[in-house]
Amino acid sequence: MPEELFSRSFAVRGRDFEKAGEASTEIKTLLKELEIDPQVIRRVVVVAFEAEMNVVMYAEEGTVSFVLTDDDIGIEVADRGPGIPDLELALQEGWSTATDEMREMGFGFGMGLPNIRRNSDVFEVRSRVGEGTVVTSRIGLDEHGDGHD
């Protein structure tokens, strides 16, 4: 069983576009201080950032959590929101239900969940319509993926 070394959780508010991304950039700072491999940090933070933006764009509120073990980094982003009616569609690159407001923020082009999946070694998304969504990702500390398929 991997040993837990460090964990942190951040609250995220829906529609708060000014603060959107703060949790993820804070995670980056923490992981740099912990001297994690820069390639691993990049993958973790892309996952966290995309998932955090999804909470801001679609949900009422949520949390971004990460756990560092001696084996990997786990990220869990859970929200209270509308949920995803068709997960298969949501995982297709380019498919999006974003509004113009979201696109003006530079997001909502149907790349979020696909980006999360491509940067994860283990990826899972669970969603209940009308309740919310939980995205979990694990990224190995000894993996040196370049973030591309």
Place this chain on the structure above:
Amino acid sequence: MKLEQIAATLGCEALVCLDCAIDIDAVVASDGMSEILAFSRPGALMLTGLTNIQSVRTAVVADVHAIIYVRGKRPADPVLELAREKGIPIFLTQRGMFDSCGILYQAGLKGAM
């Protein structure tokens, strides 16, 4: 190619002037931040018309080393403050995205993909 040479080539105005002698060998250009996250690589230069705070946060997350805003779009002060805090040089060009990319490609730079 040095960042300062790139800026001069595009006739840029410097908005956050930090170390502009850094070497840039790849460029990523998009107004979609997920595209930047998916297709840039560490150390790349980012060209975008998106001037809000998310453009700088995306640059931080993607390890982008500098941003040039195209189409003469000027970011608000908090955006520039965050870039300064994060150590990301910022420039502004009046040129459009297509022309900017074409000029830099002709100067020898390649896409980050």
